[in-house]
Amino acid sequence: MASPSAEDPNEEALRRGTVLERVSEGIAALDSDLRYTYVNDRAEQILDARREQLIGQHVWNAFPKSKGTIAQEAFEAAMETQEQQSYERYNSALDRWFEVRVYPDESGLSLYFADITDRKTSETELARTNRRLTALIENTSQAVYLKDCEGRYRFVNEAAAELFGLEPEEVVGKRDEDLFDVGSAARIRRIDEQILEDEAADSHETTRFIDGDEHVFLSNKYPYYDEDGDIVGIMGIDREVTERKRRQRALERSRQRLQSLFKKLPDAIVIHDADGNVIDVNDQTIDNLGYTRGELLSMNVTDFEVGVAPEELRETWAEMNVGDRDKGQGRYRRKDGSTFPVEVWVDKTKIGGEEQFIALSRDVTARVQREKELRRKNDRLDEFAGIVAHDLRNPLSIAQGRITIAAAQVEGGGGVSDDLRVAQKALGRMEDIISDTLVLARRGDAVESPEPIPVAEVVGRCWNMVETGDASLVVVDKCTIEGDPDRLRHVFENLLRNAVEHGGAGVTVRVGRAGEATLYVEDDGPGIPSERRENGFEPGRTSREEGTGFGLAIVERIAEAHDWEVTLTEAEGGGARFEFTGVEILS
Missing domain, CATH: 3.30.450.20 (PAS domain)
Structure with missing residues (x-):
């Protein structure tokens, strides 16, 4: 069991x-x-x-x-x-x-x-990062090095080794005393000891002597930690600026003369060498970029010119001869990270016997915005063309259908005239839509040459062009404004027609000024409900079956072309009131 x-x-x-x-x-x-x-x-x-x-x-x-x-x-x-x-x-x-x-x-x-998969992804990303870092360190022109706490070099890149005329592996294991003069080595050691003691980074400009020659560096040093968080050495990045310092001293006298010229120019000026190192800037450059003069003089053109590879810039400069001028478009980056478009003229010249480049740049933000506005207007044309294409189909279908019925009735002997009238009305609405759309498309450009316009005269002529019935017009202020008479005719005709059609029998329309730069058109009709005022100027909005919905859109576009702002509000008597602000009222 x-x-x-x-x-x-x-x-x-x-x-x-x-x-x-x-x-x-x-x-x-x-x-x-x-x-x-x-x-x-x-x-x-x-x-x-x-x-x-x-x-x-x-x-x-x-x-x-x-x-x-x-x-x-x-x-x-x-x-x-x-x-x-x-x-x-x-x-x-x-x-x-x-x-x-x-x-x-x-x-x-x-x-x-x-x-x-996760491990492979991490390994791949780590390998990619290591390759990037290695390429960056080996290809940079700045000296990159790592020292242990005893001051022995554990790693140097090609740029660092070249300072001493050695290969990187020949520098590894050496101390500063083996590479610099006694005074330079002592200063380096004091700074390193302070970094190790304070566990804080250090950035400074320093002068060192290598084989008796003076070298000036912008030195940046940082504590180097192991994986346990313990300091095991110092990492440094040194940028040699010896030649630039010499050039700055040689150009000291000419700088004063150039500075006087700089201050008179509204455009930014940057003087740089063939590698793009900034030698001098004017006040406008400082204002445009937001850096201090000292910060800019320690920078390279490629630090603030974006969108162009440094190699491409240097190749362009190298191909230029003294006296040549190169013009181009680009973008500059401010200290706060924002960018703006510029037009740049670069001249290659000789200053103090050395070939240098004078880059004059102009902020073209306003021009770009104008071009953007032009594109926006072109987009409007597309918008209106789409509206026309859509809205023409309905009246066109009606016309075609009614005419077909009429033709059939002709054969039967009756009812032709009524159907034809409906067709004619539909075709007339098509003509209104086309006319209004053409006005929208052609009258939205900025007014180039405004003229003095007596308001009473132009409003009176427009009133005679509208079927007013029992309505009445009152011009409160017979003022003169500045504008395009032909376009303003469309504005007043649309507003007067709108008031008569929506205000009811016996409506009164008033036109006058309100303040130094405001013109108004109002009526005493039922007005426009508040919920419809906000979108009242959108193309295609209408409360009438036979309306095109373009009238108020035309008013707004022409107002914008005059650099005016138009708002729709309620009149004191409860009717509709249109106010134009920013109007140049001459008298």
């Missing part, structure tokens, strides 16, 4: 099989002939094959493309040495990386597929 604690082998196998099906790793087993004996659900996904297709199949028959690859090498090595093997496999269908661990035993091989 079996012990109560003994577990049935079948139950144990079932339990273990259930566990294997639930694990996140893919698991498969091969017998000694490399035929599949087990595949769990996750392994099915990874291998992209059904379990029933694999069981009993030889591995190379199931996956012939894997034969001769690292997978075969791992399987054969595991069988031969009876030691664990592993390799990595990419599954394109799942877009995942897997590590395949191969475990041999007396019955064959056990395969474990572990998802290592």
Whole structure:
């Protein structure tokens, strides 16, 4: 009789099989002939094959493309040495990386597929970052180095080694005393000790002597920490500015003369050498970029000129001869990070016997905005063309339908005149839409040559052009304004027609001035509800079936062309009131 604690082998196998099906790793087993004996659900996904297709199949028959690859090498090595093997496999269908661990035993091989996608991604990103950093350090013109706490150089880049006429590996292991004069080495050591003591960065300009020659550097040093957060040395980045300092001293007298010229020019001026190092700037450059003069004199043109590769700029300068001028467009970056468009003229000249470049730049933000405004107006034309295309279909369909009916009725002998009148009305509305759209498209340009216009006269002529019925007009102030008479005719005709059509029988329309630069047109009709005023100037909005919805849009566009602002509000009597502000009222 079996012990109560003994577990049935079948139950144990079932339990273990259930566990294997639930694990996140893919698991498969091969017998000694490399035929599949087990595949769990996750392994099915990874291998992209059904379990029933694999069981009993030889591995190379199931996956012939894997034969001769690292997978075969791992399987054969595991069988031969009876030691664990592993390799990595990419599954394109799942877009995942897997590590395949191969475990041999007396019955064959056990395969474990572990998802290592995150690790591979991190490794790839780390490798990419390391390549970028290495390329940056090795290709920069600035000296980059790392020293331990005893002052021995542990790393230097090409630029740093070139200062001493050595290869990088020849500098490693040396101290400052081996490379600089005694005084320079002592000053360097004092600064390094202070950095290690305070655990703080240090930036300064310093003069050092190498083989008796004076070198001036902009030196930036930082504490260097290990992975445990302990200081293990100092990292430094030094930029040599010796030649620039010499040029600055040589140009000291000529700078005073140039400074006088700089202050008289409204455009920014930057003087730089063939590498783009800034030698001098005028006050306008300081105002435009937001840097101090000292900051700009330690910069390169490429530090604030964006959108052009430094190599491209230097190539352009190198191709220029003394006396040449190059003109181009670009963008400058301010200290606060914002950018603005510029037009730049660069002259190559000689100052103090040295070839230098004078770059005169002009902020063209206003011009760019005007061009943007022009594009906006062109977009409006497209907008209106779309509206016309849409709105013409309905009246055109009516006209076509009614004319078709009329033609049929002619044959039947009756009812033709009414249908034709409907068709004529629809076609007339089409003509109104076309006319209004042309006004919108052609009258939105800025007014170039305004003229004195007596308001009473132009309003009176417009009133005679509108079907007014019992309505009345009152010109409160007979003032004279400045504008385009032809365009303002469209403004007043639309507003007067709008007041008569919506104000009801006997409506009174008043035109006058309100303040020194405001003109108004108002009526005593029912007015426009407040919820409709905000969008009242949008093209296509109308409360009348036969209206085009373009009238107030025309008013707004022409007002904008005069640099006026028009608002829709409520008159004291409750009617509609249109106010134009920014109007040049002459008398």
